[in-house]
Amino acid sequence: MKKRTSVLDLARTAAEASRSLAKASTDAKNGALLAYARKLVKEGGPVLKANRKDLAAASRRRLPEAMKDRLRLTPERLEGVAEGLRQIAALPDPVGEISGMTVRPNGLRVGRMRVPLGVIGIIYESRPNVTCDAAGLCLKSGNAVILRGGSEAVHSNTALVELAAESLREAGLPGQAVQMVQTSDRRAVMNLLKLDRHIDLVIPRGGKGLIRTVVENSTIPVIMHYEGICHTYVDEDADLESAVRICFNAKVQRPGVCNAMEALLVHQLVAPAFLERMLPEFARAGVEIRGCAKTRRIAPWVHRASRSDWGKEFLDLVLAVRVVGSLEEAMDHIARYGSGHTEAIITENYGRGWRFVAEVDSSSVIVNASTRFSDGFQYGLGAEMGISTQKLHARGPMGLEELTCSKWVVFGQGQIRE
Amino acid sequence: MKKRTSVLDLARTAAEASRSLAKASTDAKNGALLAYARKLVKEGGPVLKANRKDLAAASRRRLPEAMKDRLRLTPERLEGVAEGLRQIAALPDPVGEISGMTVRPNGLRVGRMRVPLGVIGIIYESRPNVTCDAAGLCLKSGNAVILRGGSEAVHSNTALVELAAESLREAGLPGQAVQMVQTSDRRAVMNLLKLDRHIDLVIPRGGKGLIRTVVENSTIPVIMHYEGICHTYVDEDADLESAVRICFNAKVQRPGVCNAMEALLVHQLVAPAFLERMLPEFARAGVEIRGCAKTRRIAPWVHRASRSDWGKEFLDLVLAVRVVGSLEEAMDHIARYGSGHTEAIITENYGRGWRFVAEVDSSSVIVNASTRFSDGFQYGLGAEMGISTQKLHARGPMGLEELTCSKWVVFGQGQIRE
Secondary structure: OHHHHHHHHHHHHHHHHHHHHHOOOHHHHHHHHHHHHHHHHHOOHHHHHHHHHHHHHHHHOOOOHHHHHHHOOOHHHHHHHHHHHHHHHHOOOOOOOEEEEEEOOOOOEEEEEEEEOOEEEEEEOOOOHHHHHHHHHHHHOOOEEEEEOOHHHHHHHHHHHHHHHHHHHHOOOOHHHEEEOOOOOHHHHHHHOOOOOOOOEEEEEOOHHHHHHHHHHOOOOEOOOOOOOEEEEEOOOOOHHHHHHHHHHHHHOOOOOOOOEEEEEEEOOOHHHHHHHHHHHHHHOOOEEEEOHHHHHHOOOOEEOOHHHOOOOOOOOEEEEEEEOOHHHHHHHHHHHOOOOEEEEEOOOHHHHHHHHHHOOOOEEEEEEOHHHOOOOOOOOOOOOOEEOOOOOOOEEOOOHHHEEEEEEEEEEEEOOO | OHHHHHHHHHHHHHHHHHHHHHOOOHHHHHHHHHHHHHHHHHOOHHHHHHHHHHHHHHHHOOOOHHHHHHHOOOHHHHHHHHHHHHHHHHOOOOOOOEEEEEEOOOOOEEEEEEEEOOEEEEEEOOOOHHHHHHHHHHHHOOOEEEEEOOHHHHHHHHHHHHHHHHHHHHOOOOHHHEEEOOOOOHHHHHHHOOOOOOOOEEEEEOOHHHHHHHHHHOOOOEOOOOOOOEEEEEOOOOOHHHHHHHHHHHHHOOOOOOOOEEEEEEEOOOHHHHHHHHHHHHHHOOOEEEEOHHHHHHOOOOEEOOHHHOOOOOOOOEEEEEEEOOHHHHHHHHHHHOOOOEEEEEOOOHHHHHHHHHHOOOOEEEEEEOHHHOOOOOOOOOOOOOEEOOOOOOOEEOOOHHHEEEEEEEEEEEEOOO
């Protein structure tokens, strides 16, 4: 039962710290963020030393080079992380804003005030810079955070969290607002996921398996960042010139990210003209095409798509291509195989463009532009915690505002209910 | 495995119906709501007959009179339910509204469109009118609904759902947008709670035990309507005349509801003057007072509060009273014993009123008015599904807007990401 107690204690002290942080001034929060950025650059020595320990362990455990590269911190990477923290400091503070104030017939003033959620748990597998980004976003939005990173980065993360806590304390804020689950015991996470009395939100960041485990075991509300199986539909009235540029960008500009296009749907009337121009461009860029039977009638040289290619997140230079008979068929395909992340239509037709926008059920629906635009910076939100593919509370890019909730505030002059 | 299949089929057909309903016109949805209201009044015979069956079964099972009364439907009560549906029809349609549209430097237009959640599951123990209210609110907000009412109302609910489905079909909408879990097998609910692929939200309405069961077993996001342990704090600078009227109203006007006051906190400087006027008024209204030691020094005739009286939802003419030394002590008490529902401060002091509003973490925070105001009608939202005490997605009164989410919509002219 010892582990249980320690995770519970962690959650309790985080909840206490969250009460102080919720009422902290914007100046104090920005002070802590800038101090953190400064320390990462000027006092990064212990972090780099801890990181070398993790890298040595990774070598002993023969982890793949790609993973070691993601794990590696350098002075340049720390400067990048610090720059992210400075940007978060520069964003407006969402906390305390009152909106939608109305006067009721009895004179009551009723509105909503934006407030922090409280304590946010983040469970992640990825690079140590997530530690700093998550800590920074939670701090600015007035939330305490409990971090649980991958065991391969434990020394790096410990050092990064220590600097965050120091920065908080220097700004007169509680250091316990940023804490880390110390044990690598998997049961500690299972226990954490049941602490809904103290933790307000859990965000799992990582592969499908991690997300599924969290959803199935958590009594705390979860915000998911699931797969990005993004589609582009080239309508019969598309400007084909523009369609070629947009689809190329959506697939090739950065194929390993969640808002890259994974499947291309083309109306049969324009399929020959469009695909004969588009597919060679993809081929020249090294994109492997997996086409449906109709696609292969136009371009016999492409691979045959197997059933499992529809709805697959390739995260690579691979693209599934299907010729469809109508907008409805395209939307049915998206409803069946999409992950609700980002879908685009290319069309000059008003009615079909509008139907696509109104009816496709994804976190971002785009007309005549690349799916690659769906992120916080591109939408003008600034730094983000990721892109939510679920519907409740936060959908799409999850910035500072999505790390808060609102409460109703009511100003009266003695009113009683009749 | 048969039950599992049938709940899964139900969820699948509901998900399919939700796609049609999401794009239904406001006219069609209002048509269905008004048809439903008309049928309840004009064709209520089968409903009343089914209700008599439930009442007979309740008598055989010797259910308490209060429960039988809640179960009972009469032509008058059906007219009341119909009036609720007409009011929902009269509310603005939240679906399709686009807000926050901005133009990005590259010319992209980025905004958010309000859309239905999809399929909502409602698990409830209460009166059969909840069936109609929930169906009406879900229909108007464009969501399909799966209803699971208490077994004691199964015949009434079946008849009510049948009328709803008929009304939908008459308006050209899919009848399967309102469905009911037919079996009383508890495992069916357990299976339902795992269908996160088809159901977008679960709302448990009922006692603590039901809510806990749902939270612990659901992989679908849950919105909770937990207890209402509401506090009023009478500050040292309160207008005592007004404080007496407000506190009396908060406790006595309707003690059995969630936003009635359950505990009264009084600053020690005004405690003698205030309690000497307030407590006799409560006594005359039949309110049983359970006071702390300091309260009993002022009014020795009141009951001694036991530890379990703090943080208790009496839902009755019982009130816990505590004298505190400061605003901080009052807020600490609320943080410890409150349920995050509704709290009020009575004060003429600007600074302390503001601190209470900013720092108390409840779904509604009220200055100088009765806690009884926290509901959808009083806030100008219209009909509501209840009052959420959780923080994510919906907090406080949950009206039509809280039954929707938003998606990002982006209008481009060929933009690609550099």
